[in-house]
Amino acid sequence: MGLFTFIDRFRASSSDRSPWGDFFFEPVSVRSASGMRVSPDGALRLAAVYACVRILSETMASLPVVVYRQRKDGGKDRVTDHWLYGLLARKPNRFQNPFEWREMLQGHLALRGNAFCQIIANPKGEITELMPIHPDRVRVEVMDSGDFRYRVRMQNGDETVFPRGQIWHLRGLSSDGLMGMSPIELARESLGMALAAQDYGARFFTNDAKPTGGWIEFPGTFKDPEAKRVFRDSYQAAQSGSNRGKVLVLENGMKFHEVGVTNKDAQFLELRKFQITDIARMFRVPPHMIADLDRATFSNIEQQSLEFVMHTMTPWAERWEASIESDLMLDGDQLEVEFDFANLMRGDAASRSAYYQSGIQNGWLTRNEARIAENLNPLQGLDQPLRPLNMVEEEDAEEAEQETESSDPAPTEDETDPADQESSLRFRKLVQSNSARLARRIAKKGSLGANETDLIAQAFGLEVSKVSAWAQLQTQPFEEAALAASLIQLGMNT
Structure with a gap:
């Protein structure tokens, strides 16, 4: 055991350049x-x-x-x-x-x-x-072919060469592209x-917290360099270690000067x-x-x-x-x-709340996505993006305008106030646009559920019971054109 203990201590030397030393x-x-x-x-x-x-x-x-x-x-x-x-x-x-x-x-x-x-x-x-x-154990070697490899010094002092395909090298700012x-x-x-x-x-x-630098003024001379050295050593011993801070006593007219x-x-x-x-x-x-x-x-x-x-x-x-x-x-x-x-x-609670509210109201974030971002479990029925009722897609708006132009009756001479006529026309266009959008959604889904019933009621400002009664009269499979016409009739009776 004594021999192995000696070897361990010998290997622990940081100045040892042998293969088992720590120098490298x-x-x-x-x-x-x-x-x-x-x-x-x-x-x-x-x-x-x-x-x-x-x-x-x-x-x-x-x-x-x-x-x-x-x-x-x-x-x-x-x-x-x-x-x-x-x-x-x-x-x-x-x-x-x-x-x-x-x-x-x-x-x-x-x-x-x-x-x-x-x-x-x-x-x-x-x-x-x-x-x-x-990294201190790795060197990059460039070969004659222009390729490079890695030479790694192991713990036992041996060196192992790895091709670059066996080493993953993350580089910081480099001047040569290698290291x-x-x-x-x-x-x-x-x-x-x-x-x-x-x-x-x-x-x-x-x-x-006291300066220690200074010099001693001696009016005489030392008889030889050895006497000067002895004086200096005795002075330093008297003012260092446990003697620090003790009163300094000088002889033969000596004076201490701080510098x-x-x-x-x-x-x-x-x-x-x-x-x-x-x-x-x-x-x-x-x-x-x-x-x-x-x-x-x-x-x-x-x-x-x-x-x-x-x-x-x-x-x-x-x-x-x-x-x-x-x-x-x-x-x-x-x-x-x-x-x-x-x-x-992530910001504070108020900032995150405003961010989620903006995303949900503008339709680019679903309610379940917001819940997941806050480490909450998703809920059923919250996966569909919402869209404000006063906003429609460009395609829906163009279709609504075309349908309105084709279905508007010719003007008569006994029409009422132009302001009322314009308001009625605007209301009809809104109903037609919402009806086309809702019909497209119902036809694509193939069913009239509670979510669609609530959405129709909100779109036209109707009671849910009235919309539910209307839904029971619809026949399946749903055809988009027929649904749109029926929704227009429902909306115009608002």
Whole structure:
């Protein structure tokens, strides 16, 4: 057991370059001009970076995935029985659920500009699993033929080569079309300055918020460099650690002089605030979403939230959708993948109520569709779109005008007031138009139910009992022309 314990500790060394060491799995870091090493994982030490990455990852993971099949009439039908839907919305691999899987991949994209998954398929060509691979372990190699492949370093130090058909590669902004550019590497100077300011603040308060820089004036001289070194070491030992804050005693006419600028002179707080805005700008996240409310108002937060959906999450969703459709679908699959933003765009109760009311009253939304959108079960009889009675389709209006012109009697000399004549003509046209529309609906349905009876009563302003009595006199099968004539007679007797 002792031997294995020793080997485990040896392998845990981050500086070990042996095949079983962790050296090759450490994220690539670049030293910025501020002297700070900046890496994707190291950048997460900044609260603003962590907040932005978390917002992007969690938002992307929470969007419902919808798979559509296009219809010939231009509509779309949802597909839930295809293997692609099960892969994206149910179980992407044996270890993760869809939320964890998408959250991790989006985090890789936000920090490193690339996300990789190994494609595992069955003999039919259907993808059964998408196993994520850490981007730091993947390299892209361009071959002499112009094609490229992926070289992946495994946990045991071995390297495995995968053809590009076995790796699903999600790329961020790319300069060569092969690898996405790392946002952390591109912004290393800004992030390095933020890390340096953060570390400086920590050291400042470690020293009890007192400056420690200074120099000692000594009127004499040290007899040799060793004596000077001994004095310096003894002074530092007397003023550091548990001795910090104790009274300083100097001999032989020595004087202590403080040097350096104050935090106020260095505009430390202003720099820290600017860095939060700078990081939010880098990830295109509204500052108020990472708790920076300095310039937020009640009126502009809502607009910024909409801009976050339109200008931040929509491009990410389009990137995912395009990659899924081009790299994961079979050639014969006529499907479309879409991330549904409806939940992100939902307003308050009053706004949703006005939206549903407008849609239902204008006929482009059914009552059951509104119920489903509010997570309510549909009810029988609420699937037909409604249409205002004072509005008709152009085709119905033209037919009504033609019927009116052909059926209007010739004018006589003893006609009454022209105003009454015009009112009567307008009423007759309305009755004929409604009668033609109702007759077409009844003939198409083939039955006269309670819904049609109520609709006729509302159209002509009649009692339901009178319309029910009229309905009992109608013979089946219904003929549109006969029904229209009978409805005109019914309506004119109003």
